[in-house]
Amino acid sequence: MIQFYNVCKSYKKDAAALVDLNLKIPKGDFVYITGPSGAGKSTLLKLLYAAEKPTRGQILINSQNVTRMGSRQIPFLRRRLGIVFQDFKLLNTRTVFENVAFPLEVQGRKRMEVGKKVFQTLKLVGLEHKLNRLPLELSGGEQQRVAVARALVIDPLVLIADEPTGNLDPEVTLDIMELFKGANARGSTVLLATHDREMIRRFPRRVLTLEHGRLIEDRPA
Ligand code: ADP
Ligand code: ADP
Numbered sequence: 001m002i003q004f005y006n007v008c009k010s011y012k013k014d015a016a017a018l019v020d021l022n023l024k025i026p027k028g029d030f031v032y033i034t035g036p037s038g039a040g041k042s043t044l045l046k047l048l049y050a051a052e053k054p055t056r057g058q059i060l061i062n063s064q065n066v067t068r069m070g071s072r073q074i075p076f077l078r079r080r081l082g083i084v085f086q087d088f089k090l091l092n093t094r095t096v097f098e099n100v101a102f103p104l105e106v107q108g109r110k111r112m113e114v115g116k117k118v119f120q121t122l123k124l125v126g127l128e129h130k131l132n133r134l135p136l137e138l139s140g141g142e143q144q145r146v147a148v149a150r151a152l153v154i155d156p157l158v159l160i161a162d163e164p165t166g167n168l169d170p171e172v173t174l175d176i177m178e179l180f181k182g183a184n185a186r187g188s189t190v191l192l193a194t195h196d197r198e199m200i201r202r203f204p205r206r207v208l209t210l211e212h213g214r215l216i217e218d219r220p221a
Contacts, residue, residue: 001024001025001026001027001060001061001062001063002023002024002025002037002048002059002060002061002158002189002191003023003024003025003058003059003199004021004022004023004024004044004047004057004058004059004062005022005057005059005060006020006021006022006054006056006057006058006060007020007021007022007023007047007054007055007056007057007058007059008020008021008056008057009040009043009047009052009054009055009213010043010055013217016213017040017043017213018040018043018044018047018054018210018213019212019213019214020057020214021044021057021214021215022215023208023215023218025189025191026189027062027189028187028189029189029190029206030180030181030189030190030205030221031189031190031191031192031206031207031208032183032192032193032194032200032205032206032207032208033045033191033192033193033194033208033210034193034194034195034197034200034207034208034209034210035130035195035209035210035211035216036051036119036195036211037195039206039210039211039213040164040210040212040213041162041193041210042193043213044193044210045160045162045191045193046131047059047066047159048066048081048084048158049077049078049081049160050062050066050069050074050078050183053067054067061076061077061157061158061207062157063085064077079103079106079107079154079156080154080156080157080158081156081157081159081160082150082151082152082154082156082158082159082160082183082188083151083159083160083161083162084144084147084148084151084159084160084161084162084164085147085162085163085164086162086163086164086166086167087167088135088143088144088146088147089147089152090135090143090146090147091135092134092135092136093134094134094135094145094217095131095132095133095134096122096127096130096131096132096133096134096135096138097118097122097131099120099135099146099150100118100121100122100150100153101114101150101153102150103150103153103154104117104118104153104154106189107154115177117153117206118131118149118153119131121149121152121153122149124152124182124207125136125145125146125148125149125152125179126145126175127145127146127149130142135205139174140167140168141168141169141171141172141175143204144164144165144168144172144176145175145176145179147164148164148176148179148180152179152183152188155186155187155188156183156188157188157189158188158189158190158191159183159184159188159189159191161180161189161191161192161193163194163195164176164180164194164195165196165199166194166196167196170198173196173199174202177199177202177203180192181203204221206218206219206220207219208220209214
């Protein structure tokens with residue numbers, strides 16, 4: 001369960017990125033966050049993975065108060081989240097296998113276990129045959145599938161995706177959406193920021209609409 005209580009975020013004085021946000025997202029929900037550019041979508045997600053701190057208000061994930069977490073606790077929170085970005089953010093000097101193995105190594109898993117889980121997850125995204133490639137040897141769609149594998153390999157409590165298909169062609173977008181649906185079916189709560197209306201129409205789920213930092217609509221699935 002994710003909860004936002006009266007959350008405000010201003011990066012600068014007199015310029016609010018989020019205004020008095022109240023929100024409850026039950027475990028296992030699949031939620032789109034939509035709205036025009038600059039509406040506050042990325043900010044909402046960044047607050048959730050503690051890349052930014054709210055100016056006011058409280059954010060809870062599984063009853064843990066993210067707002068009160070110290071810098072030593074934040075890495076433990078992030079280890080349970082899977083995050084996917086529009087620009088992939090892969091380690092370009094590491095192989096596909098190494099990129100996907102990384103979150104498991106951070107968790108201190110044993111080598112055998114890491115190898116097995118990475119292989120399974122690469123199979124899930126259809127890239128087990130490319131495990132020794134470097135990211136830049138792959139297409140954009142393949143790179144994003146590696147990024148999704150890296151997010152999913154830990155079976156995340158919450159899968160957070162910020163415009164994950166923004167630079168991808170429609171066919172690849174469908175593949176990525178299928179992976180998110182699968183993760184949701186296996187128990188991950190999914191939060192996906194997008195302004196792709198076609199995607200929302202094809203895969204109808206709960207939709208939160210932001211405008212000028214305010215939640216103007218919360219439409220159930
Ligand atoms: P969206 O993801 O919906 O495009 P953002 O959350 O990125 O919106 O931005 C919301 C508002 O906050 C915008 O006005 C943006 O310019 C501002 N903003 C975002 N990040 C920063 C930052 N690091 N410093 C200053 N202003 C920022
Ligand atoms: P399943 O039949 O359960 O779907 P897989 O076909 O995913 O199993 O994998 C079979 C086994 O092959 C896995 O247990 C895995 O440990 C192993 N394997 C094959 N290639 C690799 C690799 N490159 N790295 C790690 N494990 C591998």
